[in-house]
Amino acid sequence: MSEPFALLLTVLVLLTAGWIVTVRERRAAVLGFIAYGLLLALVWIRLAAVDVALTEAAIGGGATGVLLLRVAARLGDLRPMSAQPGRMLKWLAGLVCAGVSLALMALVLALPDPAPSLAGAAMEPLARTGLGNPVTAVLLAYRALDTFLEIIVLLLALIGVWSLGPDRFWGGRPAAWYEGTPSSALTFLARVLPPFGIVIAGYLFWIGADEPGGKFQASTLLAAMWLLTMMAGLVAAPRTGSPALRGALAFGPLVFLVVGLAGIGWGEGFLAYPDRFAKPLILLIEAALAVSIVAALALMVAGPAERNTP
Amino acid sequence: MTHSLVSAATLLGLCACGMVGIGLYGLIVRPDALRKLLSFNILGSGVFLLFGVIGRRGAAAGLEGDPVPQAIVITGIVVAFSATALAATLLVKISDAENALPDAGREEDEA
Missing domain, CATH: 1.20.5 (Single alpha-helices involved in coiled-coils or other helix-helix interfaces)
Incomplete structure (x- = not known):
């Protein structure tokens, strides 16, 4: 893998971007965007940023793609925003x-x-955190405040999505994916894939401490598996007002906040971990965040509540 | 770091600049709101990639790239997704309002 591969990627990425911008059909543009996300994941691999590549493939291509496909199918004729x-x-x-x-x-x-480069500065205190993956260390130790605010942004966006639903359905369920019965192929996939998805997500989560991977990639995969079962109609989308769901959404940020505040008690400051417990604490935060991220991602893709069925 | 690695990173950096331009063009020229949203995402991914290329050039301390930009780009991708989800839902809301849904009456009955 050297320049010919980078050149090929450059040409493909720019052509796909041009296609998305110029093609007439909305649906074709959205499909182009999914391909674009996957191409970008390859670009990130070429840049030796495997953590970013996994995130881009899962969120940039996968989650955004599913969301946009659902939206493009729902959209009628929109008044043009400009002449x-x-x-x-x-x-x-x-x-x-x-x-x-x-x-x-x-x-x-x-x-x-x-x-x-901050690579040296990122590697130097790595041993103190007990982690082997410097990207995870930046996300959860050195710049934990960014990650904390990020989960808050995720929740704010979800509240925004929910508030766009009709008032009378507040707390109800998101719209069903299909009006009729989903195809048998989809139902089959929705039964077969989730066990594998759960195992791979668990692996990605655990390995993230030392190798590329981590809570975002694992959470997105789990959210995708959940959405798949929702699409196939095997499970109903959860009631957005259900206490269990609201609890799951708040769980991650709350754990993060409590551990962060405890850092002040340890004398180091907000979001500082004592050396001996750094890795267990980071894993605890990641696990709690994963619960909230799975719920937030899946529900953002599923959309606001649009029915009141119990 | 060998010379060939540097030039591949530079090449992808130029690719990122092209993505920014294409995204900006779509944002200005296409009147359709969904296309503006896609274009904006292309523009954003170009910026992320530019940042990634700068991080790749910062390979040091035995790493193949600077981990700090990588972590920030991961955060950025998730935030960009949140914004896209909000904007896309807003589009559905606008479309429903403009097209006065044929099944709006049915929903009214349920409520």
């Missing part, structure tokens, strides 16, 4: 955008050498 631009305006926009790209390219070619 169809004329030939002149298109050329002008093309020139401006090409200018932006070229300016960025000039910056990429002018990047300083040797590049500034």
Whole structure:
């Protein structure tokens, strides 16, 4: 794997991006976007960022793809947000955008050498956390506050999604995926895949401490398995008002907050872990966060409550 | 770090710049709201990739890339998904309102 592979990826990514932007059919654009997400995952692998590649494939391609397919199927004719631009305006926009790209390219070619890096600073205290994967250490030890705020953003977005449903269905269930009976192939997959998905998610979760992987990738996989069973109609989407669901959503951030506040008691400050217990505490936070992330991701894709069936 | 690795990273950096341009073009030119959302995501992924390339160039201390940008991009991908989910749901809401659903009456009866 060297430059020919990078060149091929570059061409494919840019062609797919161009296809998504120019193709006439909405559905074709969404399918293009899923392919685009998977291509990007390959690009991240080429950049030796396997953690990011897994996240991009799972969330960028998978979760966003399913969400957009559901939405594209529901959308009727939308009033255009702006007038169809004329030939002149298109050329002008093309020139401006090409200018932006070229300016960025000039910056990429002018990047300083040797590049500034925090790799050394990230590796140095790694032993104190008991972790082997520096990316996990950044996410949950050095920059734990970012991850904490991220889960809050996830919950805020979910509240936003829920609040877009009709008022009279607040606390009810998201709309069923299909009006009729789903195909037998889908039902079969929804019965066969989840056991494998759960095992792989458990592996990704556990290995994330030392190797590429972690709670996000594992949680997305679990959310996907849950959505699959919902799509096939094997389980109903949960009532958005159910206390168990609300509890699962709040569990992760609460555990994170309690451990974080305890850090002040240990004298180190908010979200600091005592050295001896760093790894168990990080695993505890990750496990709690995983519960909340699975629920938040799956329900964001499922959409707001639109029926009151008990 | 060998020379070939540097140039592959640079090549993908140029690819990221192209993605930003294509996303921006779609955002400006396509009137359809869903297409604007997709274009915005392309623009965003270009920015993430640019950041990733800069992280790859920061390979040091026995690592193949700087872990800090990688962690921040992972956070960014999840946040971008949240924003996309919110925007997409908003589009459905707008579409339902504009097209006065044929089954709106049925929903009314259930309530």
